[in-house]
Amino acid sequence: TTVRVATAAELDAAIAGAGPGTEIVMADGEWSDVRIRLVGTGTAEAPITLRAETPGGVVVRGASDLWLAGEHLVVDGLHFRDGAAPGDAVIQFAVSDDSLANHSRVTNCVIEGYNQPQRDQTDLWVRFRGRHNQLDRCYLAGKSNRGPTIRVDLEGTPSAFNYHRITNNHFGPRPPKGGPSAETLQIGDSSTSMSPSHTLVEDNLFDRCDGEVEVISSKSNFNEFRGNVFYHSEGSLVTRHGAYVTVDGNVFIGDGANPYFGGVRLIGTGHRVTNNYFFGLRGEEFRAPLALMNGIYRSSINRYFQVTDVTVAHNTWVDTESPWQIGVGSNVDQAEVLPPSEIRDQPPVRTLFANNVLYNSEGDGTPILRVDSIDGIEFRSNVIDNQGVPFEGVEGLVERDLTMTEVVDDVWVAMDGVAAVPVHHGFEFDQIDRDLFGQPRGEQNAVGATNGTAPEAVDLFDPSRYGPAWFRPGAEADGPGQTHAVRTPDELARAVAEAGEGDVIELAGGAYEIVTPLAIDQEVTVRAADPGDRPVIRYAGGAGTPAFEMNPGGHLRLANVVLHGGAETLAFAPLRSGMSSLYTLEVEDAEISGFDAVLRAYKHSFADLVRLERVRVRDVANGLELAAEDDDRGDYNAERVVVLDSRFETVGSNVIDYYRGGYDESTVGGTLVVRGTTVTGSGADDADDVLLGTYGIINVDLSGNTFRDNEVERVAVLWGAKNNTHADNTVERSGEIVVEQNLPQRLVY
Template sequence: MRILNLLLMTTAILLMVHMSSNLAAKEYLVDTPQAYQDIADQLKPGDIVKLKNGVWQDFEILLQAKGTEKSVITLTAETKGKVILSGKSNLRLAGEYLEVSGLVFKNGYTPSSAVIEFRRNKDELAYHSRVTEVVIDNYNNPDKQESDYWIALYGRHNRIDHNHIVGKRNKGVTVAVRLNSENSQQNYHRIDHNYFGYRPTFGSNGGETLRIGTSHYSLTDSHTLVENNYFEHTNGEVEIISIKSGKNILRNNVFFEARGTLTMRHGNGNLIEDNVFIGNNVPHTGGIRVINRDQIIRNNYLEGLTGYRFGSGFTVMNGVPNSPINRYHQVDNATIEHNTFINVKHIHLAAGSDKERSAAPINSVFRNNLIVNEQGSHPFSIFDDISGIAFSGNVSNQSVPEAIKSGFSIKDVELRKPDLDILYSTPDPVTAGAKRTAPVLNKAQTGVNWYPKTLAETPFNTGAEHMVQANVKTLLSTIEKAKSGDILVLDAGTFIVPKLISLDKTLTIKAKQTGTVTLAFERTALFEITDGGNLMLEGLTLSGQYSPDAAGNSVIRTQKWGMLNNYRFVMQNCIVEQLDVNHSFHFFSTGKGAFADSIELSGNTFRDVTGDILQLNSEIEDLGIYNAEYVTLADNTFSRVQGAIVKLYRGGTDESTFGPHFSMTNNTLDGTGKGKRNKQAASIYLHGVQVTDISNNSFSDSAPIVLEHTVGEPNSSITNNVFKATSAPVIKELRVNGPHTAIVENNTIETGDKR
């Protein structure tokens, strides 16, 4: 009885202490940055600070205090989602048991190295702290090449969860786990239930969505847990997640139509399990890339992935013998088991094999995996010796290469989709592949429920239609008032535009009847695409007749410098003429730093042009940066063009991007590329382009195609073209010894010879 009484008294005392501490806690509602500063250094365990609803401009928040496990110090919004941090604002946490929630960062950018940082400085870090239900929406430095993080994790035992993170456009990792001090290693951070939305193609290295560690600290263990996150259209570069440390767990995450891969770039002993990759056959959607030692990849589901090489559906890399810490360590003791691959186009084994990367995988297993391809062929490519991978218990519905045949059963596999939203084999006796007992993570379970997960960009022709009379004043007024996605339909007539039309919205401008509308202009350009701008032209005649008598005019240009947003340009069934009032009159010119997701020209006629048609070569510093991801020319006619039809340039040795991609089919070129100012002496000049298809075109009295291979494994094809009074294509390998790797066949060269 005495012991029982003592226990009851102790419990009562502890309860009283806890109640007294809660009674001592305060709640503050602050309405200005100064009001926050006045109480910031007084915060005690259990205190709650609420920021008053409204827009807080240029507010750099430091939350530095010490809470306890049971009495966390909280910074939040008066109403979640109603506190907007804009301008040059950021947040730093330092101390213990801190929690921040309900804030929105938009319409600005961080003045420091991170929007949210779990430290005050290199010595004062955060521990056992949490950022939850925070939104970071297009909060980008206006200088696209200025690098920053959106969230930088330091310290130990911190958590970021249920955040909405979308639209990072400038250089730098979206979320970075930093291991650059002893107190940030073996950190046991948790990253869960976040919505990672659209990250546009960056066009060079530096576009990862999540990175855990760096190569310098990659032999250090991080113990970071990444689970139940949704990655949608995170397209920044080839590595969506870059693991550069050891002993991390990544599980139950969904990658939806995301270009790139989950990459174990450095570090050992990572566990990748129960993740879902849905590509829906979107170009360059990838899965998992394996490098280093002791990696476990199990029970993952991968469907409809189209990526290849380092961005394939599944890649096991070759390593560098005695590799330096920042290169490629040999794959050793990898366990790859019970994964499902449905309509995955490419599984690459011993990928990257070359004179440097000559260390093939060893001591590894590939077992009990299910591979189903409905396209009628297997997905495997083998680039080196794979005897160091033991294959067993795998099932495929297609025959597989002889080198791995003993590890596979070839079976007809029927697929069904029960309530779990992914495909399973039937009948049930097929035991290979991933086993799931719970539904796939739903997007609605991630991020916040009070901020919309909207489309990343406005498609063309989705808004209102405006009829425009043949009057310049009416045209300019309608453009100014139009909303993104709108269509302007022009009556027959000639519009002589007296000023530059600057576009920061998605617009379609078309003729009511093709061939009856002429747009001419009196400035050095007709259209300038600026941040947020996308342009589609249809059925118009574009004339340079009234342009200034000066060199370097253009019909369309992008913002000359500092463009942050990617753009799209489409032109169909138009006539472009009289770009000859002076020399170097170009049709389309890119500014420095501008990046096109796509440029499409189809069914157009170009004649009498003293410059280039598409100038996409402003990035000449050879840093892996380029100006356009997809350039497509189909069914166009080019006559008397003194410059090149396209100049597309990607320099440097970086391998973290997919493009550029160039497609040119069914075009006619007559008298193109022979102007004395065309320094490349080419009708088509492609440098460092990764994917090229030039087919079924007719070249007459024109300069040759010049194709320069630089880095990676470019996929180039020049086929079924006719070259009359035009030299054969010139193909150069600038970084690899030996013959060129392009496919050049079935072309007719002047005399009727086929090459």
């Protein structure tokens, strides 16, 4: 029976009356603030179905969610946007702890930007519980608040042995969150990591899933990751907890430059990494193309188990830097500042690398990066073409001239040169009976991710394989922006308010007195019409307000302007609350003066990038303040802060104050680059007596700068154990640059 419903009340009534074979059709249109509780008992042959009248025709918005409980339920074709979950999850395979869904499926749905108003507010978009549930052909993109996009929960026996299936989905861009708990997928957690899971994640596209250092965090046993594409995603597939995970036939694509794109990171026992392909990855340590971590001796359940009994076989790495990083996370040298239960000193053991291919079109000095001993690893029948560049090898990794063929963009397979290398036959290698492209490994077999023959058609990047057929990601984006010329303050205010995505606002020369903040909530460029005739924007708004108010998703490019403000106002600031997503601020060829602060970040705000290039800052009380996350839980206010060829003069304090508190080794972020910049006469009022505050920031590069006549004790205190460097700086009457190897840190977890 088919029941058409047009209101929430009708929907509830239809559900209450549903039985095996009932099809409930939601009328096309917007459904607002609707809490769907699909509870019922269908059968395998006759499920209970809830579907949109037209796939995608039903937009669910506002404070809405969809929770399921019972058996054999199907949801098809809903589109969640313009809202946020009123509870813990948008879609949940349970309505309560006692009422779970089993054998149920959500297909052909979209969740877009369905975010809580602030990034510290935690929720999930899809929460699996029960057993044998499925999410397929869905598109999920843009989650910016705390919490994994999808989480599989294993608590309670009815959710163990779950055999869930997550297949053929398109996971669209997830912006960096700046701190932990922003995985695209998490399966289990440390406290349930002894439970058998058996979740299958197959044939999904992970498309620019940044979020945090883990795209996928597998925290339970027997999960399988097969045939997925990880495309330009700033994180790794990580076997964080749990054992016996299969990583087979996946593709990891980088761009040869971005060091944030990761591969596979292994912790624990019994994993099998086979038939995978890695391209153009430049990540180090936690984001290595393949990282085998060091474990902790007798680790507690929420820390790092030793890598044991792992098989890495029949994979291919092409143009990746130090593809095999062994003993990652070793921190023996931090024994002074960490308790013994934190010391990762147990390198991998009982581990086999066999039949892998490494190809570098430019030779790599350290294809095997030994962070700790590799004695516990056996190498058999691995091949490298390193263009003759010398490296420290091992027995079982032989050099050959290989001929690579590109079978689809960025995917190169080894054709000539591998046939002569005998394939090692290890324990259970008979189970590796297909290659990356599904071709049989029988008589015809070879080292590397393919069986030595060219596949016929490669549809890895075919969009029709992923997500709903009815939905084209990015289809709603406008074309290139338009340019608007303005001459008066009113015109400027109106242009900013009415601008479309990507628009350019060009200011004629002259003065613009502004008293109300200019709100930036999309990508907008504000610049001089004539770079030689810089307009002067004078901000005379209320105390504590900014000239440019950065809203969620706002991206301001400001160029060739002079920006002056009153001593109680700010040049730039995000919202004080409600920063549901990140913002970006880029300023070039500008002059900023008079303000209380150039940029003041508030708690829970997050900038993807703050970039000042050829900017002169003078006579302001404060510079770039990015230190409002003071909970010491690993969060921070900006992913990248870049200051190039600029000048800071007479900045009272906080020339730069950039802070990340709380020790969590898996947070690898925070990047500060200051180059070619001069700071003078500044810091006299600084409470910390430090010119550039960088506490807890992992990547710091201070080079080619001049620090002169600054009344501070220290220019900066760098963290030697992390990626903090300084070079070629001129320091005069400004204290000094100090490097401390180990900074005392508060543990996050």
